[in-house]
Amino acid sequence: MRQQTNILLIVTGFIIWLTAASPIAQAEQKSDQKKIKRGEYLVTVIGCNDCHTPSKMGPNGPEKDMAHMLSGHPQELAMPPAPILPPGPWMAALSATMTAWSGPWGVSFTRNLTPDKETGLGDWTEQNFIETLRTGRQLGKGRQILPPMPFEAFRNMTDDDLKSIYAYLRSIPALKNKVPDPIAPSQGQPADGHNK
Amino acid sequence: MVSRLFLRISVLGMFILTPAVIITGGNSPILTPPKLLSETGLYTNIHSKTVAKGNLLFAPQYPLWSDGAAKKRWIYLPPKQTIDARLIDDWVFPVGTKLWKEFTFGKRVETRYLEKIGKSSWIFAAYIWNGTETDAELVSEKGLKNYAEIAPGVRHDIPGLIDCKACHDGQGRDAVLGFNALQLSSDRDPNALHAEPFTHDMVNFNDLVKQKYITHAAQQYLDKPAVIEAVSPRARAALGYLNANCGGCHNSTDPLSSVGMFLKYMLAGHSGQRRLSTVVGHLSKYKIPDVPADQNFRILPGNAARSVIPYRMGTRNPYIQMPPLGTKIIDTIALNLITAWIKEDIQTNETTHIFHNKQRR
Numbered sequence: 312m313r314q315q316t317n318i319l320l321i322v323t324g325f326i327i328w329l330t331a332a333s334p335i336a337q338a339e340q341k342s343d344q345k346k347i348k349r350g351e352y353l354v355t356v357i358g359c360n361d362c363h364t365p366s367k368m369g370p371n372g373p374e375k376d377m378a379h380m381l382s383g384h385p386q387e388l389a390m391p392p393a394p395i396l397p398p399g400p401w402m403a404a405l406s407a408t409m410t411a412w413s414g415p416w417g418v419s420f421t422r423n424l425t426p427d428k429e430t431g432l433g434d435w436t437e438q439n440f441i442e443t444l445r446t447g448r449q450l451g452k453g454r455q456i457l458p459p460m461p462f463e464a465f466r467n468m469t470d471d472d473l474k475s476i477y478a479y480l481r482s483i484p485a486l487k488n489k490v491p492d493p494i495a496p497s498q499g500q501p502a503d504g505h506n507k
Numbered sequence: 508m509v510s511r512l513f514l515r516i517s518v519l520g521m522f523i524l525t526p527a528v529i530i531t532g533g534n535s536p537i538l539t540p541p542k543l544l545s546e547t548g549l550y551t552n553i554h555s556k557t558v559a560k561g562n563l564l565f566a567p568q569y570p571l572w573s574d575g576a577a578k579k580r581w582i583y584l585p586p587k588q589t590i591d592a593r594l595i596d597d598w599v600f601p602v603g604t605k606l607w608k609e610f611t612f613g614k615r616v617e618t619r620y621l622e623k624i625g626k627s628s629w630i631f632a633a634y635i636w637n638g639t640e641t642d643a644e645l646v647s648e649k650g651l652k653n654y655a656e657i658a659p660g661v662r663h664d665i666p667g668l669i670d671c672k673a674c675h676d677g678q679g680r681d682a683v684l685g686f687n688a689l690q691l692s693s694d695r696d697p698n699a700l701h702a703e704p705f706t707h708d709m710v711n712f713n714d715l716v717k718q719k720y721i722t723h724a725a726q727q728y729l730d731k732p733a734v735i736e737a738v739s740p741r742a743r744a745a746l747g748y749l750n751a752n753c754g755g756c757h758n759s760t761d762p763l764s765s766v767g768m769f770l771k772y773m774l775a776g777h778s779g780q781r782r783l784s785t786v787v788g789h790l791s792k793y794k795i796p797d798v799p800a801d802q803n804f805r806i807l808p809g810n811a812a813r814s815v816i817p818y819r820m821g822t823r824n825p826y827i828q829m830p831p832l833g834t835k836i837i838d839t840i841a842l843n844l845i846t847a848w849i850k851e852d853i854q855t856n857e858t859t860h861i862f863h864n865k866q867r868r
Contacts, residue, residue: 417826429792436765452673452756452763454831489800493826 343478350479353472354381362421362459365408373407382431382486384410384420393418393494403458412459418494419457427485440477441470457493540632544618544643547634549581549607553642559583562607563710563720566703567690569751574657574836577611578703582686584720592716593723595688596773597760600681602626612657615640617665621675621682629682631671661835670832677761684755688712688724688774694732698744700841733774738852745848746772748841749816752830768805787853791815808853811846820845 354360360375365385367376379385385408393413394404403414410421423431432440435450442451447462449455456462468476545553549562558564562581570578584590588601604623610616615636622630634643635654650667657663664670675682691712695705705711715721716729735750737743754771756763769785783806791803793815807813819829821842828834 434765434767436762438762439765442762446669446673448669448673448831450763450766451676452831454826457826495824495826497824 346475346478347482348479349472350475350477350482353468353476354479357465359424359476362409362412363424365410367408379486379488381424381480381483382427382488383423383490384408384488386430386489386491390418412457414458415496416457416493417496419459420490420493421460423486423488423490424480425483425486425488426481427487430487430489431485432480433485437474437477440480441473444468444473454493538624538630540620540622540630540645542645544620544634544636544645547607547620547622548583548605549618562605563715564706564708565686565691565710566705567685567751568692568695568699568702568705569690569747570699570701570703571685571751571755572701572834572838572841573610574661574663574834575612575701576616576657576663579609579611580685581607589720589722590715591723592688592721593725595725595728595775596771597680598683598687598721600683604683606683606686610663612655612663615643616655616657616663617646618643619666619671623681627679629675631668631675631682633665633671635665658836663835666833673832674755678764680760685751688728689733689735689750689772691715692732692734694734696735696743696747698740699747700744700838700844728774735772741844741848742852745844745852748844752841753816756830783853786816793819806849806853809850811849814849817842817845817849 359381363381363383364375364377365379365382365388366373368374384406388406388408388411390406390411396402396404403412405412412419412421425431426433428434435443439450443449443456444462444465445451447456447466541547544550548559551557551559558581562583565580565582567580583605585601585603588603590601590604591599600623602623602625604621606621607618609618617636618634620630620632620634622632624630633646633650635646635651636643646665648668650670651665653662654665655663675684691710693711693713695702710718710720712721712724712732713729716724735743735746737746749770750772754769757766757768758764758771759769759773767785768789786805787808789805790801791805794800794803795813795815795818798813802813803815804810804813805815811817816829819827821837822828823835823837825831
């Protein structure tokens, strides 16, 4: 019986080694890595970190806090009521972290994009991610995505680009950070964001 | 081929883009919805509201809540074409199928239109009625926010294309909702909320099979009309309401299955003993204000205050409400029903059964 188990383990191990070392597996792995690199490039150049990674003050002024990379508005940072803007052309206000934004839409907090299952995109499928950016609705069916998320531009990306971004976001460290829900204009802010 | 034009609109200062879908096939002409409702084939005489012969009137037993609108619905099937019901929860409609849904808030406000133009291609359109109700005009793909006042301070939105697709688009299924063996069952739930009375000029499932509009339906659904089995009449009505108002998105087969909450009542493989296992006693990621983070449940038996489903049904905060679109007025009757059902009919998980979802395909 023990001998049979040993043989089974050896065979299983061999199959695993063979599968991992097979040209197909290697090609797939290479393709995945390429996709992740492409996603990293896109996330960098289209500015995802600008809002989804909190800013902090550094020796040379504001800088991105990469220890909290792409984890959205810090849950421990409870924001006071948003300022009411005087009449005039100013429309929006933002937090020093660049993760909380106030305007005619109410107050929005940038989302945790890390693969944390509870607070990030951990449960999102690739299709969920693509449909969110294509439709401007959460998961393609839920509430509207709010400013300043420039999904109007991002929705024009190719499927391949969006898949690459998704692959990259799945590859980064999962950070537990529960971002608050957005606040609607009727919850204490004029609909147009201005004090009359 | 589907090509998209992107248009910019402003809503309360929010800028969003909505696509105008133009569906073409090779060198065939561009297919867009007719400009007027009178050109869609619903009426032979729109002035007298004479509906064309062959357009079948129907009423789902569990209608979607639409802020109290009175609704009428019709379906048209092309000659000699039939609905394939071999998958009882996933009917396949023939190319050429058309459906209309008319919304009345005291007067006719809009009529929505669906037309199947290819194996997996549908036209979505909405028409707004003129003041004299002599015709209705196609609304642009952007929709019309705050179009008509339906209650003091509440204005009805005409949906845009993205809104239509948010509900009707599924995963490899046809775009029709509310037209299936359960919704058209002759064994109608007398306690279903907001249901239009079934009248002699409406069709039900058995009629459609007898008249050969539907083929390949399993005999069992003819012998015993589909019904939601439940521990009480109230539970039956509650489950029917959740099926119609939540199950369109929250089911086990569409993209939102990743959320893992299944409220669509599936007939296939029905065992009668399954539980609302993805809902009852299931912790929610959503946090109700003033409820400790680990005490929020999708539904907590006997405790509606810690149940997220009634909480989100009971708000019209646009960022929290459920459903997230298509309604601006809380359905208080339904909220009372769901609350009572949670408090009194599902005291424990053990007493909750019969609601199930079965993975398809």
